[in-house]
Amino acid sequence: MTGHPANGLDDTVHQRVRLGILTIAHEAQRVEFSFLRDNLELTAGNLSQHLGVLENAGLITVEKGYAGKRARTWVSLTKAGQTALADEITQLKLLISRIERAGSAPE
Amino acid sequence: VTTEPVLPGDDPRRLLSGARELAQRVRRAQRAPWFPLLVFAAVAFASIPVYRYGGLHLGRCVVTGPGLRACTAYIRRSGAHGIETRVRPYAVAGIIIAAALTGAAVWLLHHPSASGPVGLGALLLLTLGYLAVVLVPVSFGWVTSTPQHQSRLPDA
Numbered sequence: 001m002t003g004h005p006a007n008g009l010d011d012t013v014h015q016r017v018r019l020g021i022l023t024i025a026h027e028a029q030r031v032e033f034s035f036l037r038d039n040l041e042l043t044a045g046n047l048s049q050h051l052g053v054l055e056n057a058g059l060i061t062v063e064k065g066y067a068g069k070r071a072r073t074w075v076s077l078t079k080a081g082q083t084a085l086a087d088e089i090t091q092l093k094l095l096i097s098r099i100e101r102a103g104s105a106p107e
Numbered sequence: 108v109t110t111e112p113v114l115p116g117d118d119p120r121r122l123l124s125g126a127r128e129l130a131q132r133v134r135r136a137q138r139a140p141w142f143p144l145l146v147f148a149a150v151a152f153a154s155i156p157v158y159r160y161g162g163l164h165l166g167r168c169v170v171t172g173p174g175l176r177a178c179t180a181y182i183r184r185s186g187a188h189g190i191e192t193r194v195r196p197y198a199v200a201g202i203i204i205a206a207a208l209t210g211a212a213v214w215l216l217h218h219p220s221a222s223g224p225v226g227l228g229a230l231l232l233l234t235l236g237y238l239a240v241v242l243v244p245v246s247f248g249w250v251t252s253t254p255q256h257q258s259r260l261p262d263a
Contacts, residue, residue, distance in 0.1 A: 024132075028137070028190040031189060031190050035136075040129075096119050099119070
């Protein structure tokens with residue numbers, strides 16, 4: 001791996017929707033499926049696919065249960081998910097600063 | 108899923124600003140059910156003279172009964188919004204405050220002459236420390252160093 005920050009980006013996390021899922025999950029103890037679906041403006045099927053990718057990578061846990069008679073699905077961030085999100089944000093910042101430095105350098 | 112077309116949001120600045128906006132949206136949603144906590148705070152403040160002049164039993168009832176109900180209502184209502192608020196930081200802060208107040212009370216028993224200014228100073232310090240912990244947002248630093256370059260994800 002070279003020193004370019006783009007090489008430090010994890011495709012699983014870097015995808016915009018999955019980054020959004022991790023971001024929302026980071027802010028709360030648990031987040032409900034419908035909250036993610038509404039705020040990320042996704043269909044249920046599309047969201048499920050992204051959740052599957054993140055769950056298989058061990059970045060989130062998905063719990064199914066009931067609130068009264070309503071079936072609910074809750075998503076929470078794992079330790080690995082927190083680390084992956086922190087790494088992604090760091091790499092994004094490095095990328096941005098690199099772009100800005102390149103943009104301000106004399107030609 | 109991994110083969111879907113690259114979205115405009117793949118630009119790092121847009122990704123970061125989008126993440127920041129999502130984090131803010133969650134915080135706004137979490138703030139919505141804070142009313143019970145505000146009621147609890149008001150009741151707790153109002154109970155101070157009751158506790159002081161009305162007797163211990165009445166004071167404790169005023170604080171603990173509605174207080175517990177308010178906290179439970181807060182947690183339930185935030186869950187109803189689709190996001191469960193982190194409770195652990197508040198519980199840890201509560202335990203630390205209880206331990207600090209107990210320690211202060213024990214210390215003041217042995218140093219009664221210092222109860223006025225030292226007690227007030229300790230309370231002020233405790234309040235400022237607690238506010239600093241609660242009000243300083245814990246984040247990954249969604250905001251980049253150059254706000255003029257920030258862009259938002261397109262609104263739907």
